[in-house]
Amino acid sequence: MKTLVVYSSRTGNTKKVAQAMAGVMPGCELLPVEEAPSSVDQYDVVAVGYWVDRGMPDAATRAWLEGVRNARLAFFGTLGAWPDSDHARECMARGEALALEPARGNVVLGSWLCQGRVDPKVLEIMARMAGDVHPMTEERKARIAEAARHPDDEDCRRAQAFIRRFLER
Ligand SMILES: Cc1cc2nc3c(=O)[nH]c(=O)nc-3n(C[C@H](O)[C@H](O)[C@H](O)COP(=O)(O)O)c2cc1C
Structure with a gap:
């Protein structure tokens, strides 16, 4: 089996998860999206990791995905919001x-x-932007504080469990 992990990461969060996933994938290559090939025909599974930028996968991932054909793709990523929120579900759907x-x-x-x-x-x-669309509520403060502790070891284990489901034929 040949597998590929392509990731985009501005500050290292998504890279950390990508590395954890690559560690449990057989015959795995791990590449930042800037170095990823446009043709991925030779891989059985391609994991694509993005960071959420204004409600969707970041621009580098979006651009790379445009050229992807005939691939079995598993998406993963990191975001500031709660992973079980409508926002997160919308990001995944996009x-x-x-x-x-x-x-x-x-x-x-x-x-x-x-x-x-x-x-x-x-x-x-x-916070400095006039008319910030995200006022600093207690809920938002708590969410930002929780996000600051992630991705943690448990996230990495969950990411590994997620990708393992697609590696068993
Ligand atoms: C410009 C910018 C836009 C962002 N937009 C969102 C967003 O719409 N929703 C969200 O939940 N998090 C958002 N985030 C938070 C990032 O998705 C989050 O911190 C992510 O873990 C960064 O990953 P990285 O370290 O791999 O770059 C945004 C961050 C930045 C810098």
Whole structure:
């Protein structure tokens, strides 16, 4: 079996999960999206890791996915929001939709997200923006504080369990 993990990571959260997943995948290559080949025909399973940027997979992942054909894809990623939120589910659906035009012959095996620390500089900029669409409520404070502890070891184990489901033929 040949497998590939492609990841995009601005501050290291998604890279950490990608490394954990690659560690349990047989015959695995681990590549940042900037170095990923456009043709992935030779791989049995391709795990695609993104960070959530304004409600969807980041731009580098979106651009790479445009060229992907005939692949069995498992999406994973990190975000600041709760992984069981509607927001997270919408992000996953948008990610999957990027690969699912019928003519491209891709199969989406599933999607999985966990929280990832939000860059404090970005939080600061958002807080300073006039008319911030995300007011600093107690709930938001708690969510940001929790995100700062992720991805943790348990997230990495869950990511490994997620990908293992697609490696057993
Ligand atoms: C510009 C920007 C936009 C973001 N947009 C969202 C978002 O829409 N929803 C969300 O839950 N998290 C959002 N985040 C948080 C990141 O998705 C999260 O911190 C992620 O773990 C970063 O991963 P990385 O370390 O691999 O770059 C955003 C972060 C940045 C910097």
